Amino acid sequence: MTFTLDKILAVLKSKNYPIYEDDKKNYNLNLVGIRHNTNVPNSFDDLMCVFWKFNGNWTFRIFPCTTDPGLKTLNTPQNPKGTAIVKEGYYAKLWNIGLHQGKYRALKQLNNVIVFRDADKDGVLDMMPGTEQTGIFGINCHRANENGKSIKVEGWSAGCQVLQNREIFNPDNQTIKVFEFDYFMHLCDMQVVHGRDTFDYTLINEKDF
Secondary structure: OOOOHHHHHHHHHHOOOOOOOOOOOOOOOEEEEEEOOOOOOOEOOEEEEEEEEEOOEEEEEEEEEEOOOOHHHHHOOOOOOOEEEEOOEEEEEEEEEEEEOOOEEEEEEOOOEEEEEEOOOOOOOOOOOOOEEEEOOOOOEEEOOOOOOOOEOOOOOOOOEEEOOOEEEOOOOOOOEEEHHHHHHHHHHHHHHOOOOEEEEEEEEHHHO
16 A cells, blocks of 8 residues: 555544644654554564655655564563553654663653553564553654664564664755665754654554555
């Protein structure tokens, strides 16, 4: 399925989720994760969609990512209640810019998120009603391997939203290359420059389309 900006906007509006679309505000980012409709873990088969207005016109970017924990962390939960899986929905001011695990700049959890807890270690993503937990659990948005493209999620996510970090051409300057995550963080920095230092996050599912 091809996920266009128009289709994503239609889904968000159908769910009454907020959209930053003021023509007078530049780099007011909308961060929207699209979860692949499967309960099989360990692939970067989800999408992080980023779109914003600049001088009244939309710009739209898509980054391969995972919105689910990897197989390694599913099989060895860090929390006795089970591995965290972010529940689909809208989260206001979820992140700000900080250090992921104290190591490098990323989006760091600032406010509450709702997660399912998967504790059965069966290698399947279980999002069962009644297992939800709300709080600050270190659910960040960060990258996988710093040196290129990661193929399997494994331990890169224990519930975090993780960009695959494949190398791409910089869409604003075709003469150089940048890592996707570096470009993603550049966009986040531009939002801060333009006056908003927290980042909302909306997680939807491909079945919503």
